Amino acid sequence: MIQVTLIQIDNYGPWTNTLGDDREHKLQTLQADLYSAAQRNFAERDGLVFFNRFDEMLAVTNGIDVEEHRRIRHAIVEQFPVTVSMGIGVGGTPFEAQSMASRLLQREGGAQSENRKGAIAFERTIRLSESYAQVMHIDVNEITEMFTNRVSAYETSLGVMSLYVDLMKGFRDHDALVFFIGGDNFMGLTNGITTKEIESLLLRYQSVNGNMSLKCGIGTARSARKAAELATMNLDLIRRTDRSKLVLASAQP
Ligand SMILES: Nc1nc2c(ncn2[C@@H]2O[C@H](COP(=O)(O)OP(=O)(O)OP(=O)(O)O)[C@@H](O)[C@H]2O)c(=O)[nH]1
Ligand SMILES: [Mg+2]
Structure with a gap:
């Protein structure tokens, strides 16, 4: 079994519009900093983050439970003007795991929802002893x-x-x-x-x-x-x- 977490910026599209047109450099800086924070936090817990498309990152999070995900979310909230939501998927293959992570997050209202803020969607997590x-x-x-x-x-x-x-x-x-x-x-x-x-x-x-x-x-x-x-x-x-x-x-x- 493998556990994959999808990390997605909340309400990013609408929020980016509030920055005006001279925004791209700010967004690039934010995305780089956010990736850096996510990588540091998950790697400390033996996970590994892939920057994917920056507004959505995919991480392998074997053995990292929901409480640890909450701590990471908290660390990010303190540091950034945006919040992130996470979907935790578990599967026999990496594709299945990311697919479940995506599905769970989509059910929380989706990437452009104004109501979704710092959601952590999951059905289960796996212990390191059952992970691969x-x-x-x-x-x-x-x-x-x-x-x-x-x-x-x-x-x-x-x-x-x-x-x-x-x-x-x-x-x-x-x-x-x-x-x-x-x-x-x-x-x-x-x-x-x-x-x-x-x-x-x-x-x-x-x-x-x-x-x-x-x-x-x-x-x-x-x-x-x-x-x-x-x-x-x-x-x-x-x-x-x-x-x-x-x-x-x-x-x-
Ligand atoms: N992300 C990542 N980048 C690396 C790593 N090792 C090297 N790079 C980068 O990849 C680029 C090419 O480096 P190399 O692959 O060592 O160079 P090469 O000319 O292809 O030589 P060989 O791969 O040994 O045949 C450089 O810009 C490195 O900074 C790594 O472990 N991870
Ligand atoms: Mg090479």
Whole structure:
């Protein structure tokens, strides 16, 4: 089982309009600060937040109960001019868990509701002892030499974002989620998918899109933060020891 929390800014669209037209820089600052606060608060409890689209963030929150979610909401309220609501979903796959989190939050009135303020919607939460997270950390091989130092910044971004969409689509078919985490890096939640299946998905990507080759470390643990640590460790191991390798996973617990 995996637990995913959807964190959504309350009444954001209508509130942004109250700032006038010269608002974009303020919103960008707010979103960056809010992401930073959310990441700090969830990571302290062994969770991991993906910025997703900034007005909505998705976090893996295995073992983080409702009371802890309330504390995090409180910490955010104290610091920001906006409130956030959270939906906590639990599922056998990451896709199911985020789907339930979304459904629960939609039932609270939705993202533009004036009445929803700091809601925490849940049916259940799971203890760390019943939780499982499989995280993959994907990185593009030699992006610096092949792209960053060779073509323009915008063209590099186009390549990375195209890859992002392909990965999202490919892994969606397996009920897994992929997030862009900056640079040439992606992190995926892949509970229930074997290393072989991940390898064949990535191979398929490389064969249709020959200009970016990949490497991928996989980690499994009860908490998201630990699983991510192991995934990054395996990714770095490929980088240091066998750069021809596509996927490296630790032995499953
Ligand atoms: N989010 C995130 N970004 C990273 C990480 N490691 C490196 N980056 C960023 O990704 C970009 C590319 O770095 P690398 O992937 O090391 O460079 P590369 O040229 O692709 O080299 P190799 O991946 O070793 O083939 C840089 O801007 C780094 O700051 C990481 O663990 N997480
Ligand atoms: Mg790289």
